Amino acid sequence: xxxxxxxxxxxLAGLLLEPAVPEPLQPYLPIAVxxxxxxxxxxxxxxxxxxxxxxxxxxxxxxxxxIAALIVYLGDQLGVGGQLSTGVIVVLGIRIFSNVxxxxxxxxxx
Amino acid sequence: MPEPARxxxxxxxxxxxxxxxxxxxxxxxxxxxxxALQIRLTNTDGDFSGQRRQDLVALLDSLSSxxxxxxxxxDELEEARDKLLTSSQRRQAALEQGRSELDVLAxxxxxxxxxxxxxTVTVTDPDGSVLAASMLNGIEExxxxxxxxxxxxDQVRVVASTSFTEVxxxxxxxxxxxxxxxxxxxxxxxxxxSEAMVFPGGFSDEVEELGGAVGVEQLDVVRVDSLHEVxxxxxxxxxxx
Numbered sequence: 146x147x148x149x150x151x152x153x154x155x156x157l158a159g160l161l162l163e164p165a166v167p168e169p170l171q172p173y174l175p176i177a178v179x180x181x182x183x184x185x186x187x188x189x190x191x192x193x194x195x196x197x198x199x200x201x202x203x204x205x206x207x208x209x210x211x212i213a214a215l216i217v218y219l220g221d222q223l224g225v226g227g228q229l230s231t232g233v234i235v236v237l238g239i240r241i242f243s244n245v246x247x248x249x250x251x252x253x254x255x
Numbered sequence: 256m257p258e259p260a261r262x263x264x265x266x267x268x269x270x271x272x273x274x275x276x277x278x279x280x281x282x283x284x285x286x287x288x289x290x291a292l293q294i295r296l297t298n299t300d301g302d303f304s305g306q307r308r309q310d311l312v313a314l315l316d317s318l319s320s321x322x323x324x325x326x327x328x329x330d331e332l333e334e335a336r337d338k339l340l341t342s343s344q345r346r347q348a349a350l351e352q353g354r355s356e357l358d359v360l361a362x363x364x365x366x367x368x369x370x371x372x373x374x375t376v377t378v379t380d381p382d383g384s385v386l387a388a389s390m391l392n393g394i395e396e397x398x399x400x401x402x403x404x405x406x407x408x409d410q411v412r413v414v415a416s417t418s419f420t421e422v423x424x425x426x427x428x429x430x431x432x433x434x435x436x437x438x439x440x441x442x443x444x445x446x447x448x449s450e451a452m453v454f455p456g457g458f459s460d461e462v463e464e465l466g467g468a469v470g471v472e473q474l475d476v477v478r479v480d481s482l483h484e485v486x487x488x489x490x491x492x493x494x495x496x
Contacts, residue, residue: 151280152287159291174293181286193260199275251260
């Protein structure tokens with residue numbers, strides 16, 4: 146319950162406050178968001194599996210975001226930032242799809 | 256075991272929030288925050304501040320090559336325009352040259368009225384003894400002095416084919432019988448023309464010997480209004496120039 150409230154609060158804050166994103170962080174924000182989404186869906190799946198652990202969730206959330214940003218940063222330094230961020234998005238997308246499929250099986254048995 | 260997952264979810268919703276839920280809430284809040292921010296950024300970002308250097312370079316390249324193409328197109332079009340302009344100018348020049356030639360020829364052939372500085376020569380002939388030969392001499396003197404357009408008695412334009420004859424002691428010019436006094440209008444340099452009329456032993460002396468008199472008047476504006484009708488040449492044809 147409080148988790149959903151937190152999500153809504155965050156969205157509202159983002160919409161209402163309209164803070165400026167620092168210039169050097171701008172390329173990493175979309176990747177970080179997708180990585181965090183992956184962590185959230187992974188966490189939901191773990192919860193439905195009955196193996197959810199908040200410490201694991203926090204670690205996976207933070208590390209997901211950091212690693213995704215790190216990979217893109219590295220790609221930018223190597224001159225293949227565009228391709229690498231595409232690769233990261235693809236991998237995360239596949240993981241999100243598989244997690245959502247597992248969640249769906251849990252909730253709808255289908 | 257069909258229920259556990261759903262019931263666990265339902266229980267989590269109504270359960271008293273514990274430490275785990277709080278942490279998840281904070282993380283989800285940050286996720287929502289970042290997502291909302293990114294969406295807003297993507298929607299409002301008209302400029303290229305969020306773009307990668309590589310993408311910007313590629314964009315710049317395509318833009319500059321498009322610029323090159325457009326510029327070469329501009330060059331082509333300007334060249335074509337210049338070509339058209341010069342050709343139309345050339346045509347204009349040819350047209351103007353043709354027009355001035357037309358003016359010259361029209362005045363020479365006597366098909367248009369002419370005006371300009373010149374003299375009026377009045378020949379009085381009380382005895383009726385000034386005949387075609389003398390008249391022709393006078394005309395020849397005028398032509399020699401550079402007269403550009405000549406008419407006699409405001410009736411006959413004197414051109415290349417003009418004839419001077421006599422019928423019953425009267426001067427006939429181009430089938431028109433002239434009656435004295437004879438008035439010759441000539442366009443040209445007034446000074447030169449009048450000198451050509453009055454020099455010793457010239458036209459005026461000749462007329463005076465015959466008992467007539469010559470009056471020369473220099474004018475700033477002489478009008479030669481009578482016209483000569485040009486007929487199509489029947490026998491002669493122009494050869495290639």
